[in-house]
Amino acid sequence: MQKDIHPANYRTVIFKDMTNESMWLGKSTAATQDTEKWEDGTEYPVVKLEISYKSHPFFTGKLQFVDTAGRIDKFKTKYKKFSKKEAAPAQEDSEESAES
Secondary structure (H helix, E strand, C coil), rough: CCCCCCCCCCCEEEEEEEECCCEEEEEECCCCCCCEEEECEEEEEEECCCCCCCCHHHCCCCCCCCCHHHHHHHHHHHHHHHHHHHHHHHHHHHHHHHHC
16 A cells, blocks of 8 residues: 555544435544534534435435425526427417417
8 A cells, every 4th residue: 555645634523414314423534614413412523415325215225306406496497488488489379360
């Protein structure tokens, strides 16, 4: 093994899965601002995860719907303008047929 390539600042942190609020202790070098008290009363830094082995469908065997950061809403607002353009010509066609 090569020497002096691994970080030396490993510390105990709480990993928190934000989809199902499960938590466990582990070691990490990830920089975090949040802290939380663990079951033993000690306060540890918290590493927030969007998905982990406790919520991933491969490990759980269940499909869970996870809408992180409103992806569906972002998609709908982004493509909303295209649905209006399609609806406008349909109205013009119906108005022309009503005049005939």
